[in-house]
Amino acid sequence: MAVHMRKQPGQLTVVIKLGTSSIVDEKTHQPLLSILSLIVETACNLRAAGHRVVIVSSGAIGVGLRRMNLPRRPKHLPKVQALAAIGQCRLISLWDQLFGNLEQPIAQVLLTRNDIADRTQYQNAQNTFIELLSMGVIPIVNENDTLAVTEIKFGDNDTLSAITAGMVQADYLFLMTDVDCLYDKNPRTNPDAKSISVVEDIAELAADVSSAGSALGTGGMSTKIVAARLATSAGVTTIITKSSKPGNISAIIAHAEGQRETKLSSRNSVTNFLEDNGVSLSQAAVLNLHNTNHELSASTGSLQETQLARTPSPQTDQPVPLHTRFLPISNPIRDRYFWILHGLAPHGTIYIDHGAWTALSDKAGLLPVGIVDVDGHFAQQEAVRIVVVKRLPRSSQRVSISATNDQPLPQPTTPSAAAHAVHAPIPIRHPIQHSASTSQILQPPQYELHNPAPFEIGRAVVNYSATEIRRIKGLHSTQIHEALGYADSEYVALRENIAFFGSERSRPTTPNFGKSSTSVNGTEGIELH
Numbered sequence: 001m002a003v004h005m006r007k008q009p010g011q012l013t014v015v016i017k018l019g020t021s022s023i024v025d026e027k028t029h030q031p032l033l034s035i036l037s038l039i040v041e042t043a044c045n046l047r048a049a050g051h052r053v054v055i056v057s058s059g060a061i062g063v064g065l066r067r068m069n070l071p072r073r074p075k076h077l078p079k080v081q082a083l084a085a086i087g088q089c090r091l092i093s094l095w096d097q098l099f100g101n102l103e104q105p106i107a108q109v110l111l112t113r114n115d116i117a118d119r120t121q122y123q124n125a126q127n128t129f130i131e132l133l134s135m136g137v138i139p140i141v142n143e144n145d146t147l148a149v150t151e152i153k154f155g156d157n158d159t160l161s162a163i164t165a166g167m168v169q170a171d172y173l174f175l176m177t178d179v180d181c182l183y184d185k186n187p188r189t190n191p192d193a194k195s196i197s198v199v200e201d202i203a204e205l206a207a208d209v210s211s212a213g214s215a216l217g218t219g220g221m222s223t224k225i226v227a228a229r230l231a232t233s234a235g236v237t238t239i240i241t242k243s244s245k246p247g248n249i250s251a252i253i254a255h256a257e258g259q260r261e262t263k264l265s266s267r268n269s270v271t272n273f274l275e276d277n278g279v280s281l282s283q284a285a286v287l288n289l290h291n292t293n294h295e296l297s298a299s300t301g302s303l304q305e306t307q308l309a310r311t312p313s314p315q316t317d318q319p320v321p322l323h324t325r326f327l328p329i330s331n332p333i334r335d336r337y338f339w340i341l342h343g344l345a346p347h348g349t350i351y352i353d354h355g356a357w358t359a360l361s362d363k364a365g366l367l368p369v370g371i372v373d374v375d376g377h378f379a380q381q382e383a384v385r386i387v388v389v390k391r392l393p394r395s396s397q398r399v400s401i402s403a404t405n406d407q408p409l410p411q412p413t414t415p416s417a418a419a420h421a422v423h424a425p426i427p428i429r430h431p432i433q434h435s436a437s438t439s440q441i442l443q444p445p446q447y448e449l450h451n452p453a454p455f456e457i458g459r460a461v462v463n464y465s466a467t468e469i470r471r472i473k474g475l476h477s478t479q480i481h482e483a484l485g486y487a488d489s490e491y492v493a494l495r496e497n498i499a500f501f502g503s504e505r506s507r508p509t510t511p512n513f514g515k516s517s518t519s520v521n522g523t524e525g526i527e528l529h
């Protein structure tokens with residue numbers, strides 16, 4: 001059942017994420033009281049203006065280090081978890097004291113990936129958020145580090161904040177960090193680096209962003225881009241800006257809202273103009289006139305540079321503080337589809353051919369006939385990645401020792417590839433069956449590995465296990481019973497259990513699919529090398 005966040009007209013939901021380096025001093029681990037107080041004032045101002053606020057706060061480990069007088073984060077995981085447990089109660093009491101001064105109630109919400117992998121628990125968490133927000137409370141979210149070990153961690157609090165923003169259907173996610181914004185080159189080494197104020201399509205982002213995180217936190221700029229990708233796919237405008245100036249948040253929101261209104265009124269005037277001239281919107285789309293609906297200066301590309309950030313805000317006539325704003329996709333992925341993509345951890349990969357991809361785009365389910373191969377061990381009703389490959393004709397299937405499982409996995413190298421590193425970006429391991437000796441490959445690859453490279457288009461919850469799918473791949477549904485001795489469903493995955501990155505309307509339109517682009521008609525399936 002779809003969950004709806006009932007909001008008053010004009011009411012915004014704003015998620016503010018603060019990393020460890022914004023909460024405690026990197027060396028002394030003393031809380032940075034001036035920043036925290038400014039965040040509290042900003043959040044209370046937003047509340048007073050009728051908006052809803054969620055804070056995602058790291059810092060438990062840092063505060064725990066201070067409490068136990070330890071100089072640095074230990075290597076031993078249980079010790080880190082213990083420090084987080086010590087620090088979390090101090091951290092939340094610090095927030096409570098600061099907000100208490102302004103009589104603003106807060107709540108502590110601790111999450112792990114496992115908590116939300118179960119649909120009911122995901123909905124419970126969502127319902128709690130809805131209730132807290134409608135009571136005027138500010139939830140303060142962190143990862144539940146006591147339970148989180150490597151494989152169940154969100155990865156970092158940037159991703160946690162994006163998942164939270166998706167869960168509460170936020171309008172804005174602020175990723176507060178130690179730089180003003182993204183630059184097209186590293187500004188430390190390139191004095192001519194230009195700031196990027198708006199990113200319309202995150203898949204096209206090719207900025208030379210630094211990936212270095214702080215000594216305590218786990219994130220860096222690359223985790224922020226992953227988070228921005230995830231949040232914008234859920235319809236959340238995502239902003240990177242400097243954490244030492246939290247007062248800027250309101251000015252940035254005012255500016256972004258002003259830009260959104262300008263865009264809407266520009267769209268309306270285009271619509272009126274077309275209607276006055278007897279052109280319907282569908283005709284306009286055919287004539288490609290819809291491009292005129294884009295932000296005023298957006299027609300030349302997806303990145304608008306620094307000048308825009310310096311233009312006065314329509315509301316205040318003040319210069320707009322530097323920031324980078326990632327625009328949300330036009331068809332946000334919400335509710336169950338968002339949960340399939342980002343709540344569930346994938347347990348394996350199903351490789352499908354172009355025909356199956358076309359069928360999925362036409363809203364069909366996934367039939368065994370379109371499945372080329374399977375990787376991993378997963379059970380029925382678990383989540384898997386869906387990867388499109390070019391099926392090799394039987395005659396040209398060849399043995400390739402370049403893709404044995406003994407080789408290191410290819411890693412994303414560009415920032416936009418790194419941006420997929422937590423959720424979408426899977427270095428694809430070719431599921432060649434082979435014995436302990438690499439020279440004894442038992443089964444040749446059944447699809448093209450490099451040209452075009454396989455790429456992920458979405459995730460599915462499957463009706464059959466990996467073992468079962470290995471036995472029915474390539475067969476017609478009528479043959480499932482013969483192959484397995486039973487047939488639970490004619491589909492390997494029902495359409496309602498398949499979610500695409502980017503847009504459900506994604507469909508393969510070019511015969512050389514995946515060859516030269518990481519973005520296929522709005523999907524953000526990534527080419528993997």
Ligand SMILES: N[C@@H](CCC(=O)OP(=O)(O)O)C(=O)O
Binds near residue numbers: 060062142
């Ligand atoms: N959950 C952990 C921190 C996770 C983390 O390192 O996050 P971040 O500082 O945002 O990269 C804590 O509260 O200390």
